Amino acid sequence: MKRRSSRRRAKTRRISPLAIGRFLAVTAIAMGLASCAIAPSSRYPAKSDAKPHAGVASAHRLPIHGVDVSKWQGKVDWAALRQAGTKFAFIKATEGGDHVDSRFLENWWGAKNAGIPRGAYHFVYWCRPAHEQAAWFKKNVPQDPEALPPVLDVEWNGESVNCPRKVPREQALAMIDVMLKEMEAHTGKRPIIYTDITFHKEILEGEFTDYPFWIRSVAAEPHERYNNRRWTFWQFTTTGRVPGVSGDVDRNTFYGTENQWRMFVQSACDPRDHHRLKPMGVCRDLDPVQTASIDE
Template sequence: MKPRRRSPSRSKSSGLTTFVRAARFGALAAIAFGLASCAIAPSSSRYPTKGDVRPHQGVARAHQLPIHGVDISKWQGDVDWASLGQAGTKFAFIKATEGDDHLDSKFHENWWAAKKAGVPRGAYHFVFWCSPAQDQAAWFKKNVPQDPDALPPVLDVEWNGQSVNCPKKVPREQALAMIQVMLREMEAHTGKRPIIYTDITFHKEILEGEFNDYPFWIRSTAAEPHERYSDRRWTFWQFTTTGRVPGVKGDVDRNTFYGTENQWRMFVQSACDPRDHSRLKPLGLCRDMDPVQTASVSE
């Protein structure tokens, strides 16, 4: 049976109606998408493709800083590093080891994929307070490649409260001694002064007033760092654990660097916080910086 032919006028009217309906639907969809985007992505002209499913007004200033990055472990699953880099990700800290016997199952895959994608990356070690510091340092050195192009390593120090095997805390003096051993050994292995990552509780109980010659990466997801940390100057700030970034499925920690794009270049080149370079360079703790590219630590 042949299809019934429509008159020209009816066909035109029907086509116009369909077009209007489609246009209305498209407009409504665009509005809905825009509202959804506003709900998950704090306003930022720097990284419009990045967002947060639970944005907090207390950390709004972080979105205005120019250098943003992530930290990654096996919990992020398969990462599309090319997309992550194209989204404006300037750095990534990748979980390598924990305690004296655990290697993140995605570490080596992430480590080399990040390098291939051109995303500057550093490895981090999560401290387990029931294992000797020397053994933990040896485990880190066994599993983390010596890459002169990598960012400084990170020592992650926080209490293991959710651990089944080691939920206890150790005395302050013991914790400080363990940290000192691991910092020394990680620096010897990588040739770079490590970064110390910590949270509010551990910093207050153990780290206040300590390790002032080291760059700090601090967690503060509901307020600016100066509101939560007593007199602690920070180099990196983890401002949300519910971030969304192209290349990563689901939540990811988002972080920011304290300074300008020029100060970031100085950090990458010297492996030191630019604010400390003149003091630490004579001690052999920082690399040389190109004076043409790095005019001033204040820029």
């Protein structure tokens, strides 16, 4: 029995290095594939979606995520939002020429105190003159050089009680142009244009190419819904769940890398446009110590 045991031990010693090597190789490959599979959902493990859609899965692979909020989100715990990995927030400020979101200033300063870069947005009311809406935004949104660029939210509002109608394309474009210029004069930063699929197709295709776009597409990747439109921000779900907000919240992502995000925050300008727009006075200077190449 001792001799048989010795032979078995010897045989085990001869086979085990090869077997173990193969096992480790297969295990390493499997673990690598598994890590790739879980990467999109593990970047922000505290965030989720009440109604996830496979068509926007690629948004989860991008490194910079944020939210947009209004009074409908109730009281926001901004510290919890930041802890969950929120890198930016767009906050509703004004609508038309006489409405201020009731939680705007609370959210505005709450986000800043939590260290979350934030920008204010104005929801356009098509039955009010553009210059009146611009004046209302300027009256109610503080001038903060550290804020993100402001946002002009342009979409049809068919559910409005007072103004559900659409306006002609030429009129809409003229109104948008007035408000963009006035918002830039007030904040010192070129505004971002937020829009949805229908409004973009009917009004914005081919227009305002020197402005960053924030687009809504919750069932497909942006290029499948927007004709020839490069985007800077993408709203990919309206049913997101994030610590710090009770119930649904819009989730958004930035197009680029962490370095490109630093460039955007620092210059108030899409990094892809910096070289072209900086001589026009649109973009701020970049700190070469803080930012690397535009492609990184």
